[in-house]
Amino acid sequence: KNEVEQSPQNLTAQEGEFITINCSYSVGISALHWLQQHPGGGIVSLFMLSSGKKKHGRLIATINIQEKHSSLHITASHPRDSAVYICAVRPPKVEGADGLTFGKGTHLIIQP
Amino acid sequence: DTGVSQNPRHKITKRGQNVTFRCDPISEHNRLYWYRQTLGQGPEFLTYFQNEAQLEKSRLLSDRFSAERPKGSFSTLEIQRTEQGDSAMYLCASSLSSGVKTQYFGPGTRLLVL
Numbered sequence: 001k002n003e004v005e006q007s008p009q010n011l012t013a014q015e016g017e018f019i020t021i022n023c024s025y026s027v028g029i030s031a032l033h034w035l036q037q038h039p040g041g042g043i044v045s046l047f048m049l050s051s052g053k054k055k056h057g058r059l060i061a062t063i064n065i066q067e068k069h070s071s072l073h074i075t076a077s078h079p080r081d082s083a084v085y086i087c088a089v090r091p092p093k094v095e096g097a098d099g100l101t102f103g104k105g106t107h108l109i110i111q112p
Numbered sequence: 113d114t115g116v117s118q119n120p121r122h123k124i125t126k127r128g129q130n131v132t133f134r135c136d137p138i139s140e141h142n143r144l145y146w147y148r149q150t151l152g153q154g155p156e157f158l159t160y161f162q163n164e165a166q167l168e169k170s171r172l173l174s175d176r177f178s179a180e181r182p183k184g185s186f187s188t189l190e191i192q193r194t195e196q197g198d199s200a201m202y203l204c205a206s207s208l209s210s211g212v213k214t215q216y217f218g219p220g221t222r223l224l225v226l
Contacts, residue, residue, distance in 0.1 A: 033214075040219075043217035043220075044217070086154050088154075097168055098160055099157030
């Protein structure tokens with residue numbers, strides 16, 4: 001079973017700061033997801049990546065497959081970025097196995 | 113299409129009662145997943161379907177839990193003889209099985225067992 005660790009667990013920062021959230025996992029994967037969850041439960045998929053780097057607006061996600069590590073960066077952070085950010089990994093491409101394994105999440109608060 | 117929908121959004125029940133939740137995936141998605149999330153934790157995988165076939169079940173899915181997707185469209189998750197430890201958010205997601213396999217999540221059903 002893959003062990004997914006995120007750091008930090010909690011992060012409070014000032015508006016405008018550059019934010020980095022880290023994710024490491026223990027076993028090889030086929031893809032990694034970064035998800036955003038707001039109070040009340042709704043989960044939004046931010047990125048799915050299996051190599052390299054992806055950028056969407058102020059969000060950047062990177063992954064290093066050899067080191068089993070991924071980072072999510074937020075540039076020019078804003079209070080509306082306040083949410084729980086969750087890393088989830090997809091198992092290798094094996095017949096019938098497709099359930100994601102999730103980290104516990106990073107609770108981010110951006111203060112104005 | 114309005115995305116993944118789940119009903120009910122909230123359910124309060126007494127210990128020992130049976131409950132059933134429904135998930136309607138994005139219409140063209142042939143994969144449907146069920147997850148459970150307890151307070152302060154990340155979601156945990158329960159089971160998933162490709163079309164009507166249930167392809168994987170977690171050890172978390174005890175014999176009190178059963179999921180179906182009879183026509184390959186909506187799915188139901190039933191919990192029999194509920195226990196207080198079943199209190200959680202039950203999340204459904206759907207995706208394609210080929211190409212871009214991003215999972216799209218529903219709003220969840222929050223269950224409270226008294």
